[in-house]
Every structure is written in structure tokens, then in C-alpha cells.
Amino acid sequence: MPDYVWNLMVLMVAFVIGSIIKQVILKAGSYYKNEDGFSFIKSALRYASKPLSLLLPLFVFNLMIPLLNLNRVLINIINKSVEIAFIIVFAYFLINIINIIQDFILHSYSLQKDDNLRERRILTQLQFIRKFFVAFIILLTIAAVLFSFEGMRKIGAGLLTGVGIGGIIIGFAAQKSLGNLLAGFQIAFTQPIRIDDVLVVENEWGKVEEITLTYVVLHIWDHRRLILPINYFIEKPFQNWTRTSSDILGTVFIYTDYNIPLDTLREEFIRLLNQTKLWDKKVQVIQVTDAKEQTIEIRALMSASNSSKAFDLRCYIRENLIDFIRKNFPDSLPKLRASFSAETLATKIKEA
Numbered sequence: 001m002p003d004y005v006w007n008l009m010v011l012m013v014a015f016v017i018g019s020i021i022k023q024v025i026l027k028a029g030s031y032y033k034n035e036d037g038f039s040f041i042k043s044a045l046r047y048a049s050k051p052l053s054l055l056l057p058l059f060v061f062n063l064m065i066p067l068l069n070l071n072r073v074l075i076n077i078i079n080k081s082v083e084i085a086f087i088i089v090f091a092y093f094l095i096n097i098i099n100i101i102q103d104f105i106l107h108s109y110s111l112q113k114d115d116n117l118r119e120r121r122i123l124t125q126l127q128f129i130r131k132f133f134v135a136f137i138i139l140l141t142i143a144a145v146l147f148s149f150e151g152m153r154k155i156g157a158g159l160l161t162g163v164g165i166g167g168i169i170i171g172f173a174a175q176k177s178l179g180n181l182l183a184g185f186q187i188a189f190t191q192p193i194r195i196d197d198v199l200v201v202e203n204e205w206g207k208v209e210e211i212t213l214t215y216v217v218l219h220i221w222d223h224r225r226l227i228l229p230i231n232y233f234i235e236k237p238f239q240n241w242t243r244t245s246s247d248i249l250g251t252v253f254i255y256t257d258y259n260i261p262l263d264t265l266r267e268e269f270i271r272l273l274n275q276t277k278l279w280d281k282k283v284q285v286i287q288v289t290d291a292k293e294q295t296i297e298i299r300a301l302m303s304a305s306n307s308s309k310a311f312d313l314r315c316y317i318r319e320n321l322i323d324f325i326r327k328n329f330p331d332s333l334p335k336l337r338a339s340f341s342a343e344t345l346a347t348k349i350k351e352a
Contacts, residue, residue, distance in 0.1 A: 018057020
């Protein structure tokens, strides 16, 4: 039998065996994929099926390489190619193992409930640690592929010889990147911000959508995205409205005339709060907080379970209190007064 025919048969057998193994994995994955709800096996098969469908056929092909009738040069090229492919596919497999762990934790801790402080703390750490390990695996994979070549190992040894000067140069060049990375570790474990925190940064209101190794993505209320370097949250001040809990106080300021009946206004304020689900029934206060030349300042203070509800509640109270005053006490709306004596008034009429 000619060598090329034999080699082709060996490759076909390796391909068939690898395809059978791949189909078995995919079939198992499709069986568990139809299950309702979360399943660890379902998640494992979903993430691990792709790297295993590459790894197992590659393993079968590697076992059959000695059966090929090729010269030593081609055998060495194939062995080196398979070695590199093994490194890359195994790294892909490790990354998917991390995804399986993340999927399990995400199922255990949901952000959907109102008081989700503990969940946001854990998910913030999880997201940062996952990104760090994925980057670390990719870096090790690149290093392993490069150092599998003899020439690259010699270059690496030469670099280690000059590591003193080279380290100083690299340190200066990567100073900001390393600073961001260290800031990321600090944020992940001290947590001045967390995933889904409500922040006011650069005069913008939004929620923390993503925390990476080097930057933070803030989802602004109008669906814009504000991208900030991660060390911004270490070096500069910002407002965190959900640092210790998600509930928050909202205020509404209304300016009226001095003759407003405060007790009636207070009763209407309480009635409005009791008929809306936006109020969490914890805080409800209405007070005169300032008195000016023409008006008094009335502050309505109320509480809500989160900042989004607090904003809607403030708008609801402001609109309805203004409407209530306009309909029932129009004379209590702000007005400008002028006082004249009878003599002054007569003089003004004559001049006119």
C-alpha cells in the first residue's frame, strides 16, 4: 500500500473517531439543554462541550501520529503543531471551566431583589477575579506557545540576563497599566463601588454595569455609557447612593405664599404617599425649611426602596402637590405684594 494511502486512512480513522466522540458530547449537551431551570450538568456541558469536542479528536489524532509513514521532518512539524494546538485548546477549556463556576454563582446570587447588597458585593469580586484569571491564562498560553520553540527559549534567557535594566524600562512604560490593575484589586476587595451600584460621577447619574481590569462602565439613565479608568474611583470623589443599602430618601421643594394651610397640605401629602406603591412606608415628613421675602420653602421628605423609585416618587409628589394647591388654594401660590399709602396712591393716579 502506498504511504499516502495509508496516511490518508489513518487520518480518516482519527477524524471518524473524533467525530463520534464529538457527536456524543453534543447529543448529551442537547439532552440537558432542554431541561428547565438551572442545572450544573447542563451548564458544564454547555461550556465544556466545545473545548472537549476539539480536545478529544486532537488527542485521538496525537495517538495515531506514530502510525503515519512520514519522514522525520514532517513528523516533527506535525508533533509541534499538535503540541501548540493542545496548549491553546487546553487554555480554552480552562477558561470555560471558569465560566461554569461563574454560571453557578450567578444562579445562586440574583440581583433582581430590592435589597441585593450582599449579591452585588459577591458578583463584583467574581467579575474582577474571572477577568483576572482569564487574562492570566491567556498570558500563560502565549508564553507556553512561544517557549515551545528553542529559539524563543534562548531569547527568553537573554532577556532574563538583562532583567535589571529591562525591568526598569518596562516598569516606567507600564506604570499606568499596573496602577489600574492594582486599583482594580483594591476596588474588588474594599468595594467602594459594586456591580449595579447607583453613582453620581462627573455630574452624571447611572448604574455600574461592568468592572474590568482597567476601566469601569457606567450605564447612564438615558442609555449612554460613561467609561472611566478604574483608578478614578480611588483618586477622585464621587457619590455612591447604594453604598450600604439600596433604599434612599427623596426630597421635593415647593414655594408658596405665607397663607398656605400647612396641616391641610400635610394631610394631602400623607394621602398621596399611601396610595402609591413607590413609597416604602418608612419616612414621610413635610416641613417649612425656609422663609423668604415673598415665599416660604416647604420640603417634602419621603423614602423609597431604590433610587429609580425615589425619582419617580419625587415627580409624583411634586406634580400632585402643585395641582392640589392650584385647585384648592390658588391664593397660596407665590405672589408679589406691593403696599402704598392713600396719599402715595393719589399722587401716582394724578401723575398717570
